[in-house]
Amino acid sequence: MLSRLGLRLAVKSNMQWAKFMTQGVRSKALSPNEIPLQTTEKDDYFAAVQHVSNIVRHDFYMERTLNKMRLSLTSDLVFRVLRACSRCGTESFRFFNWARGHQPASYTPTSVEYEEMVKILARSKKYESMWKVIQEMKNQNLGLSAEAVCGIIEEFGRHGLTDQAVEVFNKCRHFDCAQTVEVYNSLLFALCEVKMFHAAYALIGRMIRKKVVPDKRTYSVLVNGWCSSGKMREAQEFLEDMSRKGFNPPVRGRDLLIEGLLNAGYLESAKEMVRKMTKEGFIPDIGTFNSLMEAVCKSGEVDFCLSLHYKVCKLGLCPDINTYKLLIPPVSKAGLIDEAFKLLNNSIEVGHRPFPSLYAPIIKGMCRKGQFDDAFSFFSEMKTKGHPPNRPVYTMLITMCGRGGRYIEAANYLMEMTEFGFIPISRCFDLVTDGLKNIGRHDLAKKLEQLEVSLRGD
Known part of the structure; x- marks a missing residue:
């Protein structure tokens, strides 16, 4: 039944796309500032873009298929299709050439598409x-x-074509483009990709002579490059030399070195540097701290993250919402529910709104420990305080209830989410109805089956 349902929904969607393509798009050309404001029209428009993108990526006879659709091309439509097909160079170029020749009287590419x-x-x-x-x-x-x-420039750098990158940089005037700090940074990136650090350092000297002020990325690119090659001493000397010349980075040098070590994969060295900073009474930049938390949490060292978090907070660091988004899920997954609650309460006290991705991991952690009653109580409390759950939270809670044998509660949450306009996935229906039948609640299982049929329109 489900496979037939999926096919029927797909056919229906394709029919809607086709209708929009042959009527909606043809009747009115949409400029970037004229995308329909109604939600359904927006959905149709983006569905049309996706449909054309799929043709560009997968249809061997792309041009013939597109000609049959009688599209009214606009700058916005062509740009969105190109962006959606950005990994398909040949196919994107074919589409671009087709678009330019298809309606030359009504559509001319702008610099955006070019x-x-x-x-x-x-x-x-x-x-x-x-x-x-x-x-x-x-x-x-x-x-x-x-x-x-x-x-x-950066693509040439990634492919090791430094000479071509330099050529593009030198041709900026030919392209009517100024050699801004961003352009210098891109050439720095290209040089560091092939480990031409002396040339990169010389380029920074040229920046200074041309009175182009280095920004954070200028320092980050070179420091990251040196750190990835194990040249910590050179990175430190570079930062000290720039400081002597009066060009201090927008963030402190040690923060740049920590981020460089993290980007190069030297996690232990980065941790050691942060330890030394905190012992001396200094705190890292919040962005640097969050980068370290993310890397350490991925390695599974939750206790270290918590210890460092509380230590830097005592020293005066003010965590942002990203800090809590990084910490609460791994702490909850490790079963440290009390600590997760403490972090959530701290985030609320400083003014952050507890959205689903903050409280959902705590609910899941409690369910994993068998604390279902506490999880249900916390879930109800969040709703009462005006923090409504979304579809993924309901799906997670229903799944955890099913795994824990709490099928009655799972059925209640499944019906509750439909009342809020969220359509449960088929797996949830299957999990709950099978569980209800196993415990003898065939009446409730039948009601859920009828609910699924009514929702799917079968």
């Missing part, structure tokens, strides 16, 4: 086509933005 196409071709290593597109832009007096130039 730049997206340039970035896709650079990412796909289709350099000959990329340069042709750039030349077409030049012929139409369209310049490249700094963002597009940065994207090209």
Whole structure:
């Protein structure tokens, strides 16, 4: 039954897409600022974009299929399709060429589509086509933005083509693009990708001579590169040298070194540096601290995270919402429910709203420990205080109830979520109805089966 249902829903969706394509899109061209405001129209529009994207990615006879659809092309539609197909260089270029030749009287690409196409071709290593597109832009007096130039330079860097990256950098004036700090940073990134640190350092000297002020990424790129090569001493000397010249980074040097160590995978070295900082009475930047918490939590060292968290808070660090989002799930998963509650209460006290991704891990942790009554009470309390659960929270709670043999409660939550407009997934229905039948509650199981049928429209 479920497989037939899935097929029927898919066919219905495709029919809706087709209707929108042949009527909605054809009747009115939508510019980026004219996307329909009604929710259903928005859904239809984005479904249409997705439908065209699937054709571009998968249809061997793409152009023939698109011609049959009689699309009214707009800048926004073409851009969204290109962005959705950004990993398919050849197919995206075919679509772009088709779009330009399909309705030349009504649709002319803007610099937005051109730049997206340039970035896709650079990412796909289709350099000959990329340069042709750039030349077409030049012929139409369209310049490249700094963002597009940065994207090209960094893609060359990722592929080890440093000479080409430098060539693009030197041609900025040809592209009507200023050599901003972002463009310098991209070339720094390209040089560090191939470990040309002396050239990168020389480039920073040129930045200073040209009076381009380095920003945080300038320092981060070079420090990350040195740390990834195990050159901690060079990274420290670089930061000290820049400080002597009067160019202090927007964050402290040790924070940059910690982040560089984390990005390079040297977790223990990063932890040791933070330990030394806290012993001296200093606290890391909140972004650096969160990066460390994320890396350490992934390694499973929850106790270290909690200890460090409370230590830096005593020293004056003010955690942000991301800190709690990083800490509460692993703490709850480790079964430290009291600590998880403490963190949640701390977040509420400083003004953060406890949204589902904060309290759901605590509920799941209590269910894992068999504390279902406490979990149900906490769940009700959150709803009473005006923090409504979402569909994933209901799905998680129903699943945990089913695994714990609490089928009556699972059935109640399943019906409750439908009252709030959330349609349960089929697995939840199957889990609960099978469990109810096993404990002899065939009447309630039958009601749930009827509910599922009515929701699915079968």
